[in-house]
Amino acid sequence: MSDTTRTSGDWLRQNLPRLVLSPSFAITLFFVYGFILYTAWISMTRSRMLPKLDSFVGFENYGKLWKTLNWQIALDNLAIFGTLYILICGVLGLLLAILLDQKIRAEGFLRTIYLYPMALSFIVTGTAWKWFLNPGLGLEKSMHEWGFHSFSFDWLINPKMAIYTVVIAGVWQTSGFVMAMFLAGLRGIDNEQLKAAQLDGASAFQTYRRIIIPQLRAVFLSAFVVLAHMAIKSYDLVVALTGGGPGNATEVPATFMYSYTFTRNQMGVGAASAMVMLMTIAAIIVPYLYAETREKRHG
Amino acid sequence: MSSLSIRDVHKAYGPTEVLKGIDIDIDSGDFLVLVGPSGCGKSTLLNMIAGLDSITSGEIRIEDKVVNDTHPSERDIAMVFQSYALYPNMNVEKNISFGLEMRRMPRKQRRERVAEVAQMLQIEPLLKRKPSQLSGGQRQRVAMGRALVREPKIFLFDEPLSNLDAKLRVDMRTEIKKLHQRLGSTIVYVTHDQIEAMTLATKIAIMKGGVLQQLGTPAELYNQPANMFVAGFMGSPSMNLIPxxxxxxxxxxxxxxxxxxxxxxxxxxxxxxxxxxxxGKPVILGLRPETITDVGSAEQDSPLLFQGECLIDVTEPTGADVFAIIELNGREVVGRMRASCGAKVGEKLSVVFNMRHAVLFDPQTEGRIG
Amino acid sequence: MASAVDTGVQSGRFWRVLIYVTLIVFAAFYLLPLFVMLVTSFKSLDEIRQGNMLALPLEWTIAPWISAWGSACVGLTCEGIHGYFGNSIKMVVPSVLISTLLGALNGYVLTKWRFPGHRWIFGLMLFGCFIPFQIVLIPMSQVLGLFGLAGTTAGLVLVHVTYGIGFTTLFFRNYYEAFPNELVRAAMIDGAGFFRIFWRILLPSSGPIIVVTIIWQFTNVWNDFLFGASFAAGQSAPMTVALNNLVSSSTGVKEYNVHMAAAMIAALPTLLVYILAGRYFVRGLMAGSVKG
Known part of the structure; x- marks a missing residue:
């Protein structure tokens, strides 16, 4: 083989993997990181309906953002929604996983039922629950027809309670997924430990509390990260279920960002709110991804 | 003619040097075994010969052609991997012929070659099966078939028997040896098992910590170990080293x-x-267990036979032999007796020391004296 | 491997019954909305107004489904949702195929052809799929406008491929991580090159992960609302956007039965995939959250 052909062939051979990866990486750099920088810049300009790149105002929009009542409502709502959503999904998921793990007949069938909402779009979920909780024709009416005339359920149109309907629908959609995560964790625990615990005289309850659940720490962490990140990003569900209403009672950061950017012509403020969302998610996701993808020695 | 020549080869991953200047030459038809404890660099060296690992400095030649920068597929080598590395989606025939197909050999010729190799390895009935349908020993054969069919200048074996059970391992060892004798091919074989090394090799390179400890025939390594490490590594039970x-x-x-x-x-x-x-100076005496025997099994023509009464501490019967442990200079020393010698724990026995094969080591450098 | 505490002595009968009752009650909780959606979609509007939401239809009718598909008003046009359903398909198929192929190639490079910095590249790509997409809405709408892709299905395909490759790469990377390196080395010695090793050795063994990835991407892209609402206006909107417009339009009488039929139509493709290949769907969910 002649030397000249080899050098050109070798260059290609050596760099082919990089070449193959480069389009995806370039796309990521441009569409993710480039766009983040661009939005960061917009958040520091006086952009309103359209981006105005030369009107730098520093952190003015962030100050404005924090003085906006709607943003305060959005943050309060996110705190309520996020806390309850994560907590209930976690508790319910763990409970169902433990119950399903008791050598249940038709376990596969039940699991399928618990998990199917995860395959639906949040828009479908929102539509279904909106109808189910409809104050005139939904659950309330059914209860009345069954004789519970004092039953009243108007959360969907009650500004104080509407955010809780979002929690219900969100939990309905995601808790089965959390169940699946915990179930996988439970199945990963070595059976012999459980036998040992039994011989040590631990009751079923003690075995779960002292031996099994402590070993699920990684699943708790994963579930928390996934749920927290979904809570912060949640947009579709709120739009479909309450549309942010009644009034602005169920405003969340994601809906806030959308309306301020595209309908209220406050692009600078909208961009600032998007940056705040990004920072919050990054604070949760980055350490998690770092820990999860860290090179496992040996492999 | 020198078939493979390794000159002052170094390998470093960042600041850690895993090979510190290796020099090995073997001739065509040699069976070189690279042996040593895990982490000694033997597999790295094999991968460098294959071209799967880059060479930090030094030179590797295959039949006098420097191959440092040659792609693995152009080095005219074939390799048998520890896990066999059979392509799971292809049947045995395809697995064996894949390399030929990549080299654009016509289909008809490929078939002939595969058939030839399959016959040699007695795997003809398996040709249409997938690797997942084969036993460990069968996979091993297919992996060898894949290497043989290529008729390369050098065969590389990376711990090929370590995934087999004990009995099969011995059978396959014999088979590999027969194959080598029949084909006269040049082989470089990596193992951590010194018995494999002794039985297969025409030349052994024993390594430790990235340094070649000794290169020689099995007999040379066994009888004239270059240092205490080689002495201790080759042979089982290992050589007694007594200050x-x-x-x-x-x-x-x-x-x-x-x-x-x-x-x-x-x-x-x-x-x-x-x-x-x-x-007048301290030394380390090296005595192989088979040179410490009962009177009846001593090597009678040795000019250096000495007898002494020793207290037996432990006996380990293995069937034909009994390993008897005595204490000399505060060390446990293993001797190899016939089962019928009557050694009993706690009793004295007349033990013969055959000093013809004794070696002495320098306690400081651990190198052999003389 | 079940981890249930398996007492040789059966735990009390009472507890077993309680466990089953609890599990069945929750099954009802998860099924109820779907059930209500389904029965409502087969009722006439009159029956909905007068009857019990939870009752089966007295008179089954498929008129709501026909109306939802062909004549319900979405925005100003009254042609049903079939066009939007088609939009979603036209968007989903290329997005899924392209992002899966790219993910497979990326995963292959990132595990079998590593080069310095590969972990950084992967980390940066992975983070890209967790960002709140609000952060890219403003520049993306401008870029799509610049390329003339604003409001088109092609534009949405670009968006979904862009923000999907992080996950597809993750899936294939984790899968190929466990694929023996020795096979690649053997193929290399056999003389196969970069692409040949991929096509002949890795891809034929990638069936399960391809299914997982396709299902994951299909579900995500089909169910997306934010990008669809932001970048596809009017007639080119995907199914989810059309459904939302249909349901929340404030003009005229609210035809709940038609809304529910439309919601069912929007849900059917992903639901079908879930029922047919649930195992792979769950594996995708897991792989997307619990790595390694």
């Missing part, structure tokens, strides 16, 4: 041995000129 003082007894160099009852005996080690400088 002792070299003294002059009737003008001849001898080692002083203190037994468990604190009585001492002098064992002459033969008149090697190199020993004279060491008289």
């Amino acid at each position: 002792a003082e070299l003294v002059a007894s009737d003008g001849e160099p001898a080692v002083r041995m203190v037994r468990k009852d604190e009585s001492s005996m002098l064992l002459p080690v033969g008149d090697n000129p190199a020993y004279r400088d060491w008289i």
